[in-house]
Amino acid sequence: MFRFVVRRLLVAGVTLVVISLVTFGLFFAVPSSPAKVMCGKNCTAADIAQVEQRLGIDQPLPRQYAGFVKGIFVGRTYGSGDFRQDCPAPCLGYSFRNNQPVTEIIAQRLPVTFSIVFGGAVLWLVLGISLGMVSALRRGTVFDRTAIGITLAGASMQVYFFGLILLYLLVYATGLLPFPSYTPLTENPGRWAVGLLLPWMTLGFLNSALYARLSRAQMLETLSEDFVRTARAKGLSARQVHTRHALRAAITPIVTIAGLDIGTSLGGTFITETIFGLQGLGKATVEAVQFLNLPVVMATVLLAAVFIVVANIVVDVLYAVIDPRVRLS
């Protein structure tokens, strides 16, 4: 197990280096220059060159990349003399836009996206798996058909559609909920939850569709397994057979998909954040791309990659915990 994790971490490291190189390269392949964007329309070529020099993007690419990597691990220094700016490790640079340290931007945005995703994930997993399981056990009944019909509707809707409907119904029309906002959990758990309820409901309902269908299918398959018949032959009650024997086996592929889903979402839930006006990672990424804000783009893209890679490792480890036949070596 230990060796497995170490090996996977090494592979993950290589993956991240490749992703950062590609992002760096792509960024400079774009014809437009961030200096031009920052400087405005009336800039002369000399002005632009000056800005480029200040941002450090006049340097050759390998040197810029080396500086970026060095910043992450040991910190780096920008400029000199009066403009000298020390950036301690892990240094992700400064925003081209407002000179804010990128680490600070991440620290502000990450908790928002984390809160949205984790709350939503809890909702969609609980809702999806329980709906799917009950549907499987009552296959062919009205409950089954209704639940699966509703989840089909969910699966075919988009966040910006369903989210806006919820927003209209629960905020504008009835005033049951305040307009979504982010309050740190540590500051006021109640307001944190109330403020995020709408995005949670949106993500929860839409994503639960997939999980309901998946767990229903898995459950049906497991219920026809021989070991479920054995469990019944032992004289276990229906509930014990369904939870301890059938669900336990049906949950494995759901764990895989859930892990990857959550990992991907942590990189940013741009549409949800935008609809509900939440300053999360997704919004930061899109804005940075529009502004050619390289340090922010690099940081958010790498961070998203880190989440996916870590989610993969977590899923593999969980797999081995759930299924003893999977030996990690």
Added chain:
Amino acid sequence: MVKLPEPRSGESPYLRVKDLRVRFDTEDGVVRAVDGVSFSVERGRTLGIVGESGSGKSVTSLAILGLHNAKRAAISGEISVGGRQLVGMPEEEVRRLRGRDMAMIFQDPLSALHPYYTVGRQIAEAYRVHHPRAGKREARGRAVDMLGRVGIPQPGKRFDQYPHEFSGGMRQRAMIAMALVNDPDLLIADEPTTALDVTVQAQILDLLEDLQGEFRSAIILITHDLGVVSQVADDVLVMYGGRAVEHGSVEQVLRRPQHPYTWGLLSSVPSLHGDADADLVPIKGNPPSLINLPSGCAFHPRCRYADRNGDRSRTEVPELRPAGEAGHLVACHLPADERTRLYQQDIAQVGVAQ
């Protein structure tokens, strides 16, 4: 009314099945998986149920344990286990009997054991369902004890291993330990050796016999293997198309078989003692569809002798009738003397029949 073979020891049979019918309504029509089967098994005796796939043997055993989905299967007739009538009994009461008074050993132990739980835990679970007051340690002790009794070395260590860490034979032993953990009076073994190597098969059958001596359970052994039946069964029931076609002691059914279907089964099995060059005689054709069972004797389309009594085999379902010797029953329209003559003439020289 069909007369059942009289119990030999005077004790009333532990399991008595009377006119059992199991029907499934499917989209293609009604499947009559079991169509009026009767038999009984006493404690300490073994009944072998023989037949091809689809003859209704497994459906019969699942019906006894009440494992059919009540919404899909329509079951009628009588199933009496230790004097209790199981057909129509509420599920909760049947559940309490399952695993305690009657237990089952399944065909493929790898798929019949849960892959995510240790073997010991699964056995202990079977014990604790019916001993709710037993603690974890007691259940573990009992499971380890049972693993030892079915011949698994180092049972204490094996308790904590998973099914995939066991060999095929050891898995089936574990399955047997699980079935016997509550001392059931009725044990149903559904093709318990089919998934195993021949050498391991013999060990498992020996084990079943030894354990029967120890636990005095009534055993139903479901198989398509006549060799297995001759080795461990006391009585044999031959099924075809959901009906019983021949019933009697092992000696009667295997040595003096009366039904052409039984002849077919016997002459399609090779024998070590016979002429090595003699060809086996397989039963031609395929098992019948249970939705559209052939009229009359269900075996008639495959029977070499069906034409010998006019239309009777095609139009009239033969009843299970005494075949001469006490307790030997056969469902065939051929006259008794002709059956004996045909057997001597055509069958007695082929396969294990000799």
